[in-house]
Amino acid sequence: MAEANLSHVKEFILLGFSDLPNLQNILFGIFLYIYINILIGNGLIIVITKIDAALQTPMYFFLGNFAFLEICYTSVTLPRMLSDLWTHNKNISFLACAAQLCFFLILVVTESLLLAVMAYDRYVAICKPLYYTLIMNHKVCVQLVVASWITGLPILIGQTFQVFSLPFCNSNILNHIFCDMPPLIKLACGDTSWNEVLLYGVVVLFGFIPFLLILYSYVRIFITIQKLPSVVGRSKAFSTCSSHLMVVGLFYGSGIIAYVQPKTRYVTGIEKMLSLFYTIITPMFNPLIYSLRNKDVIEAMKKLFSK
Template identity: 70%
Template sequence: MADKNLTIIEEFILLGFSELPNFQGFLFVIFLFIYISILLGNGLIIVITNVEPTLQTPMYYFLGNFSFVEICYTSVTLPRMLMNLWSQKKNISLVSCAAQLCFFLILAVIESFLLAVMAYDRYMAICKPLYYSLIMNHKMCVQMVIGSWITGIPVVIGQTYQVFSVPFCGSNKLNHVFCDMPPLMKLTCGDTSWDKFFIYIDCFLFGLIPFLLIFFSYIRILSAILNLSSTSGRTKAFSTCSSHLIVVCLFYGSGLIAYLQSIFSYSDRTDKIFSLIYTVVTPMFNPMIYSLRNKDFIEAMKKLFSKCVAR
């Protein structure tokens, strides 16, 4: 009887903001504005860090790559979210859902490692200034970026395959704004303890370990800054690190809470809120955090705009 009543799922329905039926149009406008802001803000950082000679340093090289990842990261989820809000057709095929999850996780891992690389760059600049230009040369920077891009890809592809190799049955309603791991695991059949175990292992490898590397880097950085005799030197060192630290707190704080809270008690509403923070809110604020708190970047923007106006 259990086998006869089993319904194999071939597509999901992304419920998204279905509990707010009267605000679909308003939410579409809000998220469209956010997506355009993300594209323009991060695109501006990519352009300026590539064309302005004064910003041809490892820190801005990593920032440009980080902004590119942010654009890709949000483009995996936001266009689909906008389409669902506009058309009210919330269904997504199993293959499309698997592809979205795979690319989303790959880009999240890349972003996690890039944040760790940027913390290491600040550590070298402040704690090892005499060796900085020797170690953080262009070849080293390129290798670190490539390493960030390719490190987690095989594991994430394997993880995605593992999740979708388990049958989904019963309800096909996914109470989320995109295909994410925790809500998908709620719809699987049978014993998923091993799948959840490997998910937590991946969270540890690609989330917690980079975070710990950033944490220990900033302990050394803080110690080095406090030992500086010059007040202006301490202020400059703090200003170069504060922007990155704010982004780290936003990304890891919301991301780790969203994933690890499912160990104790899973809440659809809480998971949805935190997912929106690290997939939408953080990429929108990153350009403002990095540009408005950085005098060199502000000067580079003024030069670029003056050149554009002069033409």
């Protein structure tokens, strides 16, 4: 009888910003502007790290890959949001929703791991400078980037399959801006406590542990910087880390808060704002953070524009 009362959901309705009907066109313009800025800003980072000879170092190799990841990461959610705002069609198929969630999770985890790799690169450069070129050779850098992309694949694909195996009863209205894990678990009927436990496990494994590794790397870095005899040397060493620290704070701060909320404490408005922050706002500001606080990047951009 319980199974008979369950209806198979073939599509979801993403409410998005439907509670703001008079602002749909304005929101479309704002998000389109943000998306163009993300593509141009991160695209410039990719170009200059490829063509400028002064930026052919592991740090900028990781930065170029990070910029490419930001474009992919934003493109999973933002074009769909723009389409919904323009056409006012909120429907998304079951398969498209599952694909969006799967790619989104893979890219989020990749970004988390890549941020940890970038922190490790700074740790080796500052704490073990004599061994830097030996440890961070090109082969190792490529392996670290590839590992960041593929490490979480099996777990995240399995996590997506498990979420979409849940019964969604008679409701297919997803009060969110894209297909994300917390609102989908909230929408499911029955006991989802096990799914919440697994979600927290993924957050700990691919969010909290990399964050602790980053924190440990920077504790060691700051201890080493304090021992440098020259004030100029300390300032230069810290400047190479400050941009990365700001990006880490923006990404982990909003992302972890959004994902550690249990279903019983889920607040839709706050969740939407946090999701906007770590999926759109952070990728838009990252190129600015890295360019405005990095003299090498500024010089490379001047050379590029002068040509």
